[in-house]
Amino acid sequence: MTEANDDGLKSMTLDREDMLDALASALELDIDVAYRPGVLAFLGVASRMAQIVYSAPMESESVEMAAAFRPGLEDEA
Amino acid sequence: MIDPFMPGHELASHIRLGEVSAMEATRAALARIESINPLVNAYTDVTAGRALAAAGEVDRRRSAGERLGPLAGVGFAAKNLFDIRGLPTRAGSKINRERAPASRDAVLVERLSAAGGIILGGLNMGEYAYDFTGENAHDGDCLNPHDRTRMSGGSSSGSGAATAAGLASISLGSDTNGSIRVPSSFCGIFGLKPTYGRLPRTRSFPFCDSLDHLGPLARNVRDLALAYDVMQGHDPADVACAPRRIEHVAPSLQEGLGGLRVAIAGGYFETSGLPEAQAAVDAVAHALGATEVAPMRGAQEGRAAAFLITNAESSAFHLQRLRDRAQDFDPDTRDRFLAGALLPAAWLIQAQRVRRWFHDEMMKQFASVDLIVAPATPCVAPKIGQKILRFRGQDLPLRPNIGVFTQPISCIGLPVVSVPVFLGALPIGVQIIAAPWREDLCLRAAYVLECSGLVTSRRPT
Numbered sequence: 001m002t003e004a005n006d007d008g009l010k011s012m013t014l015d016r017e018d019m020l021d022a023l024a025s026a027l028e029l030d031i032d033v034a035y036r037p038g039v040l041a042f043l044g045v046a047s048r049m050a051q052i053v054y055s056a057p058m059e060s061e062s063v064e065m066a067a068a069f070r071p072g073l074e075d076e077a
Numbered sequence: 078m079i080d081p082f083m084p085g086h087e088l089a090s091h092i093r094l095g096e097v098s099a100m101e102a103t104r105a106a107l108a109r110i111e112s113i114n115p116l117v118n119a120y121t122d123v124t125a126g127r128a129l130a131a132a133g134e135v136d137r138r139r140s141a142g143e144r145l146g147p148l149a150g151v152g153f154a155a156k157n158l159f160d161i162r163g164l165p166t167r168a169g170s171k172i173n174r175e176r177a178p179a180s181r182d183a184v185l186v187e188r189l190s191a192a193g194g195i196i197l198g199g200l201n202m203g204e205y206a207y208d209f210t211g212e213n214a215h216d217g218d219c220l221n222p223h224d225r226t227r228m229s230g231g232s233s234s235g236s237g238a239a240t241a242a243g244l245a246s247i248s249l250g251s252d253t254n255g256s257i258r259v260p261s262s263f264c265g266i267f268g269l270k271p272t273y274g275r276l277p278r279t280r281s282f283p284f285c286d287s288l289d290h291l292g293p294l295a296r297n298v299r300d301l302a303l304a305y306d307v308m309q310g311h312d313p314a315d316v317a318c319a320p321r322r323i324e325h326v327a328p329s330l331q332e333g334l335g336g337l338r339v340a341i342a343g344g345y346f347e348t349s350g351l352p353e354a355q356a357a358v359d360a361v362a363h364a365l366g367a368t369e370v371a372p373m374r375g376a377q378e379g380r381a382a383a384f385l386i387t388n389a390e391s392s393a394f395h396l397q398r399l400r401d402r403a404q405d406f407d408p409d410t411r412d413r414f415l416a417g418a419l420l421p422a423a424w425l426i427q428a429q430r431v432r433r434w435f436h437d438e439m440m441k442q443f444a445s446v447d448l449i450v451a452p453a454t455p456c457v458a459p460k461i462g463q464k465i466l467r468f469r470g471q472d473l474p475l476r477p478n479i480g481v482f483t484q485p486i487s488c489i490g491l492p493v494v495s496v497p498v499f500l501g502a503l504p505i506g507v508q509i510i511a512a513p514w515r516e517d518l519c520l521r522a523a524y525v526l527e528c529s530g531l532v533t534s535r536r537p538t
Contacts, residue, residue, distance in 0.1 A: 020419060025420075027217040027400075027418060029399060029419075030400070032403065033402070035411065038408075038411075038415075039412045040416075042388075042412055042415075042417070045416075046420055049358045049381040050286065050381075050420075052377060053378055053381045053382050053424070053431045054427060055378070056431045056434060058430070058434040077201065
């Protein structure tokens with residue numbers, strides 16, 4: 001594994017084989033050897049997408065996370 | 078003989094006037110499904126008995142002088158991730174068909190039925206909605222009615238094919254990254270993906286809750302608007318459903334473009350090197366008087382955010398099924414789901430931040446423009462089994478890139494209508510995009526284009 005940095009990029013430079021083995025084990029997800037090439041390919045696609053979202057030119061502290069939780073059921077407006 | 082391509086609102090009018098009975102119309106629709114569906118594989122379940130009973134009830138109410146709804150006697154069908162009473166909600170999967178039959182319809186099926194619509198059955202789809210092609214290992218591929226060697230598009234494949242083939246006047250689909258707009262584009266019909274949070278998803282099987290939208294597909298704009306209108310209304314059982322008042326769009330369809338500012342999507346959506354998309358976008362932009370180019374800053378990042386949110390969230394949802402029954406997934410979705418289960422949480426959270434940032438960037442654009450025109454797909458329907466997309470001089474994997482132009486728009490929940498432009502024998506869709514909650518503007522523009530004759534559905538030959 002490579003060294004971590006402070007912007008979440010660590011996993012993008014992980015060896016994808018290591019990533020698959022480590023995380024599948026942590027999740028108790030037994031990935032059949034026949035599926036590995038396909039899973040590794042899609043991890044590659046996701047890694048490229050992660051590089052793109054980390055390249056977004058936004059100020060690091062300025063954007064709230066989009067996920068919102070509203071307790072209780074709301075009445076119709 | 079009832080023309081199976083008669084607009085739904087016209088059929089409803091004939092039924093209200095007693096010129097045609099709902100029973101006659103429904104029998105004709107079921108007979109057509111029986112003869113044509115084997116050619117396109119759009120339906121996975123046909124609810125004939127229920128349809129005939131509902132048609133009888135419409136005719137009884139008319140005879141009794143009771144008021145009939147705007148879709149009285151109009152046949153519709155729903156992607157098989159919508160609960161349909163009496164059917165297991167299979168969501169395109171092998172695993173889900175072991176579920177108990179649904180005890181109650183999805184809210185949107187209930188609302189269309191309350192408006193007089195007659196549900197004809199459940200429709201084919203890509204497994205768990207993770208698909209843009211219309212291919213399905215369990216139920217068979219759904220074929221394009223305009224060329225059965227080509228893809229219908231997905232994941233609302235049966236919705237696109239059934240509507241285009243005259244096997245339903247209106248269909249229901251879902252759109253997480255483009256799954257209403259892609260089959261609308263490939264099958265040459267109209268599709269509406271409303272604003273995120275507009276229509277309730279209650280009693281439909283989810284794909285990715287953060288991005289899932291439901292909406293109608295139809296062969297003409299008025300049917301699309303009528304179906305949308307009767308499905309509006311808050312439902313607190315869907316936590317993402319916004320507590321908005323109902324804002325009917327059908328009454329404003331004929332208001333025209335008067336004063337609307339229309340721009341062409343530039344930057345990420347640039348169509349040079351994509352001759353089919355370019356021809357369609359140019360024609361629609363010209364017809365709508367669009368001259369300015371909207372830069373669409375952040376679209377590439379927004380698309381990547383949608384990819385990661387979808388991949389991580391849907392895989393987490395299916396994690397136990399992936400642990401227990403990975404072998405029962407469609408091979409074309411399984412590896413993507415397995416990979417998505419392994420993504421670091423930081424990627425997902427960064428993707429959510431980018432989603433908000435891209436949304437805010439787009440809101441700045443909507444300060445000076447009302448509608449934006451963009452391609453729905455990079456090309457017309459590919460051949461069944463095709464794996465590579467030629468995209469701006471590069472060979473890319475086809476499956477994930479069919480939705481390259483739809484994904485950024487659903488990422489930030491904008492309302493959009495896909496309108497069909499025929500280039501020779503095959504159609505391609507163009508997206509008409511508005512600011513949140515302005516479905517009315519999308520549909521007004523679509524109606525102008527339909528009246529001009531530029532965008533129209535066609536009978537398959």
